Amino acid sequence: MRFSEFLTKESCVMDLNTFTKEAAIRELADVLTKQERVADEEDFIKHVLEREMLGSTGIGNHVAIPHCPTRSVKGVVVAFGRSKQGIDFQSFDGQEVNNIFLMGTNPEDLNIYLKLLATLSKLLNDRIFRQEFGNAATPDELIAVFKKHEK
Amino acid sequence: MGLRTIVVSIAGSPSSLITAKYAIALAKLLSVKLVALYVVDKKVLQDLLKSRIFVDVEARVYERDLEQQGAAILERISKMALDKGIAFESFLMKGVVSDEVFNKAQELQADLLVMGELKEKMSRTEVFYDEGERILRRSPCPIVMVKNPAMVEALYKEIGPL
Numbered sequence: 001m002r003f004s005e006f007l008t009k010e011s012c013v014m015d016l017n018t019f020t021k022e023a024a025i026r027e028l029a030d031v032l033t034k035q036e037r038v039a040d041e042e043d044f045i046k047h048v049l050e051r052e053m054l055g056s057t058g059i060g061n062h063v064a065i066p067h068c069p070t071r072s073v074k075g076v077v078v079a080f081g082r083s084k085q086g087i088d089f090q091s092f093d094g095q096e097v098n099n100i101f102l103m104g105t106n107p108e109d110l111n112i113y114l115k116l117l118a119t120l121s122k123l124l125n126d127r128i129f130r131q132e133f134g135n136a137a138t139p140d141e142l143i144a145v146f147k148k149h150e151k
Numbered sequence: 152m153g154l155r156t157i158v159v160s161i162a163g164s165p166s167s168l169i170t171a172k173y174a175i176a177l178a179k180l181l182s183v184k185l186v187a188l189y190v191v192d193k194k195v196l197q198d199l200l201k202s203r204i205f206v207d208v209e210a211r212v213y214e215r216d217l218e219q220q221g222a223a224i225l226e227r228i229s230k231m232a233l234d235k236g237i238a239f240e241s242f243l244m245k246g247v248v249s250d251e252v253f254n255k256a257q258e259l260q261a262d263l264l265v266m267g268e269l270k271e272k273m274s275r276t277e278v279f280y281d282e283g284e285r286i287l288r289r290s291p292c293p294i295v296m297v298k299n300p301a302m303v304e305a306l307y308k309e310i311g312p313l
Contacts, residue, residue, distance in 0.1 A: 051209065054206045054208060054209055055206040057204065059202060059203045059204055060203065065204050067204070069216075092203060107216065110163075110213070110216060110217060110220065111162070111163045111164060111192075111217070111220075112164070114192065114195045114196070114199070114213065115195065117199055117204055118195050118198050118199060121198065121199060121202040121204055124202075125202070
């Protein structure tokens with residue numbers, strides 16, 4: 001399962017306009033809604049925030065992966081946002097988050113979604129990937145880094 | 152010594168029913184028993200827990216949901232097998248997918264393992280982690296990999312009902 005197949009230029013926001021966890025999630029959900037990947041934006045956001053209540057999805061190394069299954073999305077959806085300032089996600093390592101992957105899945109695509117999350121997790125565990133990913137300045141560069149490491 | 156048991160590994164992907172249809176057709180044509188296996192992939196859930204993407208309660212909900220999806224698809228395949236009048240059994244298991252399929256195929260002394268198609272192109276990472284790829288390499292018996300859904304549908308219709 002290649003993550004780069006699910007990440008589009010249009011779903012990457014390289015400079016988020018928001019400064020809080022909820023606002024960033026809303027900004028990225030809006031990007032997906034505008035691409036007609038989300039049928040009910042408020043329901044999607046509600047499920048993502050409910051998931052955050054169980055524990056932060058800030059996984060360390062300045063990355064957060066807010067996510068949830070919900071019938072409000074079509075298939076598996078991914079949006080990426082970068083915050084230059086950093087956002088308090090209550091990450092376990094106490095660091096602010098600069099890179100956010102908002103993900104959702106329709107329950108029918110659970111198997112694909114889980115594999116995709118696992119792929120992202122493996123990539124983010126790779127120090128060289130993290131370095132190149134952090135240096136990517138445009139959506140094209142970002143997707144190119146994923147493609148390079150998924151060859 | 153003829154064939155006695157065909158095992159089909161159901162991955163839960165959209166093409167799973169095509170894989171099942173081909174396995175049913177084979178079982179019918181060869182007059183053998185068909186055993187369908189669905190494995191809840193606990194490894195992926197554990198990996199996501201370890202990487203802190205999931206929390207405990209969330210992983211348990213996903214596990215339950217995957218189990219329900221597996222039970223539903225096995226039930227559907229069971230009805231299809233019944234319609235075609237073949238001997239059928241199914242197992243819903245949990246664990247590492249390739250390990251569970253390997254162990255069950257060995258335990259059942261499967262003569263043939265039927266599985267879905269692998270992606271035409273896979274990255275190195277995908278090859279390393281893909282459970283289908285592992286099943287292909289580890290299977291204790293010959294394997295049939297199902298391709299060409301249109302041909303499968305035609306064959307499935309051709310074998311007729313009970």
